[in-house]
Amino acid sequence: MRGHRNHPLWFAFMLHRLSGLGLALFLPAHFLVLSLALSDPALLDGFLHWADAPLVKLAEFGLVFLLAVHFFGGLRLLALEFMPWSGRQKSWAAGALAGAFLISGSFLLNAV
Template identity: 70%
Template sequence: MLKPHRHHPLWLAYMLHRLSGLALALFLPVHFHVLSMAITRPESLDHFLSLAANPMVKLMEFGLVFLLAVHFFGGLRLLVLEFLPWSPGQKSLAAASVAGAFLISGTFLLRAV
């Protein structure tokens, strides 16, 4: 059974920020490995980049940009909570952050397809 505070929209924003940060942290070693291929094995990088045309990879890129945008806006939300007085409209700001993340990642997806 979920505790009552876990039904609060800002708790969901808290969890989304933590999970997006974890997913981005797991992605970084893969990203650095691919970047290192540009220096050490350019032919492997060319093969790897040819896979980027796959629609599933485009969808995964959308997810990555979404996570990055969610984490960015979640960080801004935390800065607001830390340095500005609490206001009733912060639930709306949290929802606007998720909407902004969808807008940014959706724009990326539309341009990538």
């Protein structure tokens, strides 16, 4: 009964859902920090100084990775909806994951 959960495309489905959840949890914090530019610029400066820490840069890598995974997962879903699909679905899902690593990895290399 659980055989479908061993399929690589089920993992792509779950990764897309989890990346969307992670991004949704990040957005309120992002908007809060953006609001500091208008309400408390000194606090924003303190936050930006804290954001230069290496651990925060690594977390930014994770955030960009989630964004890239979610973007490519969305493209995969659009392809499932609108394109005739063949047996290469696993390759497309793996390519989406590789593209996410490429984008987030290049961000990490430029951010450090």
